[in-house]
Amino acid sequence: MALNEQHRYFDCSQCLFKQLSCTLIEDSEFEVIRKTSYQMKYQKGETILKQGAKSTGLLYLHSGIVKFSFKTEDQRNIITTIVRGPKLLGGANLFFKDINIFSIVAVEDCDVCYIDSNALRSVALNNGRYTLAMFESTASMFQHSIFNFISLAHNHVNGRIASILLYLWEHVYEGSGYDFIISRKEIAEFAACSHENVINTLSKFKKEGLIELNGKKIEIVNIEALKELSKKG
Amino acid sequence: MALNEQHRYFDCSQCLFKQLSCTLIEDSEFEVIRKTSYQMKYQKGETILKQGAKSTGLLYLHSGIVKFSFKTEDQRNIITTIVRGPKLLGGANLFFKDINIFSIVAVEDCDVCYIDSNALRSVALNNGRYTLAMFESTASMFQHSIFNFISLAHNHVNGRIASILLYLWEHVYEGSGYDFIISRKEIAEFAACSHENVINTLSKFKKEGLIELNGKKIEIVNIEALKELSKKG
DNA sequence: ATTGCACTATGAAATGTTTCATGTTTTAAC
DNA sequence: GTTAAAACATGAAACATTTCATAGTGCAAT
Known part of the structure; x- marks a missing residue:
């Protein structure tokens, strides 16, 4: 059993991300993604991803609440959004980028799963429908953010x-x-x-x-x- | 010759969108997209897309400058961004959505090309690499907008x-x-x-x-x- | 129990922003 | 050229927001 097969806190067969994915890709393709993923638990207040750190993938938030936090050059903290699981985090804000542009901090206790972007990418390349689905999900999150910011700015x-x-x-x-x-x-x-x-x-x-x-x-x-x-x- | 083959203002073989696309898809695949597209010229001040209207595709801005404009319920005008061509417009803000959430208005004279989303979609479904490339381009525009809005809000x-x-x-x-x-x-x-x-x-x-x-x-x-x-x- | 710390709360002064009133300049149309 | 409309400009008053000073509260660590 590979190292990353150990310490599974929750059952992958129940995972909503898997269930969603497998309506678009084969179970065998999802297995490529699952094998490289690993699970973590975070307590209220803990930083899950840190702004400026290298990003190796994206994050599936099974349960809990997180805030996206941005620190300006003059050390002001800005919260860009707060979301609750289950939700795929990454997409437009982190996806395929080398450096995290925001920190992600647990506002309530969280169960998360780190997904390796190379594995996901290799599956996506062979499956336009899957990529398109993630594209649309990202576009929808984007629209939500835009209207949020319009309200803030105006x-x-x-x-x-x-x-x-x-x-x-x-x-x-x-x-x-x-x-x-x-x-x-x-x-x-x-x-x-x-x-x-x-x-x-x-x-x-x-x-x-x-x-x-x-x-x-x-x-x-x-x-x-x-x-x-x-x-x- | 089909109706939409008439009135080409500019030469499709020189189009940057084509050149970019054809590094990822076959010329024959791009032809599917080109056949359903049509060209338009707009003068300074003209509305290219209107907020609330049905969206049938996306827009390639060959040249010129446009503003994305949003009208609130209480009739205030808000400009969300201003961009210049060449640039693919749509993506996260308009792409695959039925209704335009912003108006697009020419700030300087513009040459644009309307691209049918069904044609683009049919090509994208068969080509994960192409979809991924558009995804990444959209994600990059998204990041830019986010930082713009952070500045406005904070x-x-x-x-x-x-x-x-x-x-x-x-x-x-x-x-x-x-x-x-x-x-x-x-x-x-x-x-x-x-x-x-x-x-x-x-x-x-x-x-x-x-x-x-x-x-x-x-x-x-x-x-x-x-x-x-x-x-x- | 006490201490230290972060959060909540309030009022006053200073600052930032909008609205209103008014007038000038520029532009486009006849 | 004259005129009308739009854009630009300015100052004062009204309003919104931040900053600062001060203090009570709850909570965790010792």
């Missing part, structure tokens, strides 16, 4: 924070089993404003009955009003 | 306008044969600020010796100082 803080609360609730926390808990500092790094402004804005939203703050947990009370805010700026 | 107006001037100069106007002429209103829609703020900022940059304004033409005087500004915000 709205005021109220609208930006409303957008982020909605995004996090609808696409990350709702139905995930995790409580909707995220620090003001992280919202600030996501929304491109000071953490004081986040605190003020959340307090204001609470006074206006848009959200409820229970301990560290955020609850959306009036989702329609938040949507209005996120549109109008 | 910097102040000085830094944003400095970034935009640098981007436009280095990637669009420099060596293009076009004068670096763009209205304050367009910079404002690109930089996500009021046109008054653009006017003030450009005047300030001029006073500080960063740029020179000759008639409508913008000249970069101190590119290093602009780069500092774009980094520090």
Whole structure:
């Protein structure tokens, strides 16, 4: 048994990435990818991939929540997006590039699988349909990011924070089993404003009955009003 | 001769897209794509693709300059990027989607070629290498956009306008044969600020010796100082 | 229990940005 | 040439945001 066949935390036959892949490629082709992959577990706060480090492949996030984090030259932290598994990470932001342009940090405990890009590439070269499917999945993530950034760039803080609360609730926390808990500092790094402004804005939203703050947990009370805010700026 | 074989403004044998494609696919395969394509000329100011309209393919911009423009629900115009030919447009922002999410408007006179996505797709399905090459090209455009948006979302107006001037100069106007002429209103829609703020900022940059304004033409005087500004915000 | 640390919170001052009012210049059309 | 429309420009007032100072809270390590 090869070294990388050891220490499998989770069962590859149940993997969604395998199931998705194998509607487009043969099981034998997927085996090429699986053999070179290896599994890891990360705890809340741990860095899974580091910005600037050499990238040898891409990442399948089985479960958990991660943030994409970017550090500017003057040491400011910027969160570009937050996603929850199961999801294939890489694609347009990391795929086929030598250097990671973002760090990926666990926001909740994560199960991940590292996929060697050479193995994936060798399969993709022989299968246009598979490559096309990954292309389309990447294009869809790209569109999502674009609209996220348009909201950030062209709205005021109220609208930006409303957008982020909605995004996090609808696409990350709702139905995930995790409580909707995220620090003001992280919202600030996501929304491109000071953490004081986040605190003020959340307090204001609470006074206006848009959200409820229970301990560290955020609850959306009036989702329609938040949507209005996120549109109008 | 088929209808779409008529009215060829420019010679397909000289087309860069063909030359690039044919290093990866057979000339006969490219002929499938060429046969379904048709050429158009657009003048400054004309809309080439309209946001919300049905998308039947993608666009090869032979020459000229275009802006990607997005209209929000409350009728604000936002420019997401400005590019010059030759460049394949579509990819992650339009490719394989039914509806155009942006308008594409000619900023200078343009020669374009409409490429039918079904034809391209049929070739791509049989050729993983070709699909992969387009994937990589799209991923690269995506990265560029992301950094553009990070600058917009996380910097102040000085830094944003400095970034935009640098981007436009280095990637669009420099060596293009076009004068670096763009209205304050367009910079404002690109930089996500009021046109008054653009006017003030450009005047300030001029006073500080960063740029020179000759008639409508913008000249970069101190590119290093602009780069500092774009980094520090 | 105490200490240190990170997060939350608030108000005031300083700064940055938009909006509004107004006027000038440029451009295109007749 | 005259005129109308668009773009450019400027200053002041209104508004939004950050920065700074200060302090309470919860949590983990000792």
